[in-house]
Amino acid sequence: MTVAMPEAFLARLRRLVPPDRLPVVEAAFQEPRITAFRVNTLKADRDAVLAALEAEGIQPRPVAWYADAFQVPPKARAALLESRPYHARWIYVQDLASMLPPLVLAPEPDARVLDLCAAPGSKTLQLACLMQGRGEIAAVEVVRPRFYRLKANVQAYGAPNVRLYLQDGTRVGRYRPESFDYVLVDAPCSSEGRFHLSDPDTFAYWSPRKIREMARKQYRLLVSAVQSLRPGGVLVYATCTMAPEENEAVLDRLLRTFDGVLTVEPLDLPVSNQLPGLESWEGRSFHPDLRHARRILPTTEMEGFFLCRLRKRASTQRARH
Numbered sequence: 001m002t003v004a005m006p007e008a009f010l011a012r013l014r015r016l017v018p019p020d021r022l023p024v025v026e027a028a029f030q031e032p033r034i035t036a037f038r039v040n041t042l043k044a045d046r047d048a049v050l051a052a053l054e055a056e057g058i059q060p061r062p063v064a065w066y067a068d069a070f071q072v073p074p075k076a077r078a079a080l081l082e083s084r085p086y087h088a089r090w091i092y093v094q095d096l097a098s099m100l101p102p103l104v105l106a107p108e109p110d111a112r113v114l115d116l117c118a119a120p121g122s123k124t125l126q127l128a129c130l131m132q133g134r135g136e137i138a139a140v141e142v143v144r145p146r147f148y149r150l151k152a153n154v155q156a157y158g159a160p161n162v163r164l165y166l167q168d169g170t171r172v173g174r175y176r177p178e179s180f181d182y183v184l185v186d187a188p189c190s191s192e193g194r195f196h197l198s199d200p201d202t203f204a205y206w207s208p209r210k211i212r213e214m215a216r217k218q219y220r221l222l223v224s225a226v227q228s229l230r231p232g233g234v235l236v237y238a239t240c241t242m243a244p245e246e247n248e249a250v251l252d253r254l255l256r257t258f259d260g261v262l263t264v265e266p267l268d269l270p271v272s273n274q275l276p277g278l279e280s281w282e283g284r285s286f287h288p289d290l291r292h293a294r295r296i297l298p299t300t301e302m303e304g305f306f307l308c309r310l311r312k313r314a315s316t317q318r319a320r321h
């Protein structure tokens with residue numbers, strides 16, 4: 001028996017996705033997804049990984065926009081997860097859309113980076129690779145069992161530049177004001193971009209109330225993120241949901257709170273399944289610069305995501321928020 005997705009969600013989806021894109025999105029909720037992975041360049045190089053996989057009969061397809069990323073079809077997933085490179089932690093299985101936020105943050109190797117919602121560590125570890133194990137990544141997670149999973153991953157994948165904090169991210173801005181060059185907020189969300197009919201748990205807890213609850217959390221995390229960022233620094237906000245209340249609406253509120261402090265930077269993403277940030281939703285208009293944000297539509301190749309890159313233009317040290 002197939003459990004149907006909530007009708008209220010489907011009705012919103014039809015208002016959020018242009019009719020010509022809807023069939024691709026609906027297919028993404030039903031058909032098996034392609035498996036993507038990254039080479040863990042802290043432990044192995046691309047050629048060694050590809051040779052080892054090939055020896056086991058696995059021939060991954062390169063991803064045009066990311067030299068360290070590859071894909072295998074659904075039928076090769078089990079073999080990939082049994083392979084020697086997987087067990088040796090030479091590769092990290094990660095959805096393609098989830099690889100975009102660290103690429104958009106683009107820290108230099110010696111930067112000070114804050115990953116405010118870090119477990120289980122996919123993006124922390126990707127950032128560690130992008131920074132060649134240099135600089136400093138402060139990885140914060142508040143849920144204890146998830147923190148220990150993050151810790152185990154950071155140890156297993158060998159990221160030497162990561163410091164772990166079991167802490168509420170909403171408080172970091174107060175304790176470490178203006179201390180980071182880059183901040184990633186990969187926020188807890190209603191996860192609509194990950195819904196799949198084969199796994200009813202993905203949508204079992206969806207409700208408009210949950211969306212409102214998430215939006216409140218996301219706003220508090222973002223305020224903390226802005227406070228912890230040095231003037232001139234970059235903040236990337238990401239969610240894996242399509243709900244405007246958790247995306248443009250949260251950022252619109254943030255831009256009004258920090259009026260004149262934050263600017264939204266244009267994004268040039270290498271994927272075709274993207275739309276600009278919304279100008280309005282349910283009668284509410286958003287800051288016009290939020291059109292520079294990007295909505296990644298779910299496809300069979302990747303999950304749905306939302307991304308926005310902001311720059312802090314002035315200090316927030318004396319302001320009270």
Ligand SMILES: C[S@@+](CC[C@H](N)C(=O)[O-])C[C@H]1O[C@@H](n2cnc3c(N)ncnc32)[C@H](O)[C@@H]1O
Nearest residue numbers: 117118119120121122123142143168169186188
């Ligand atoms: C979308 S997940 C992050 C995924 C992670 N960035 C990755 O790529 O593997 C959001 C995470 O934020 C954590 N979280 C929720 N509220 C938080 C808070 N107040 N402070 C820090 N982390 C929080 C959740 O427990 C969850 O692990």
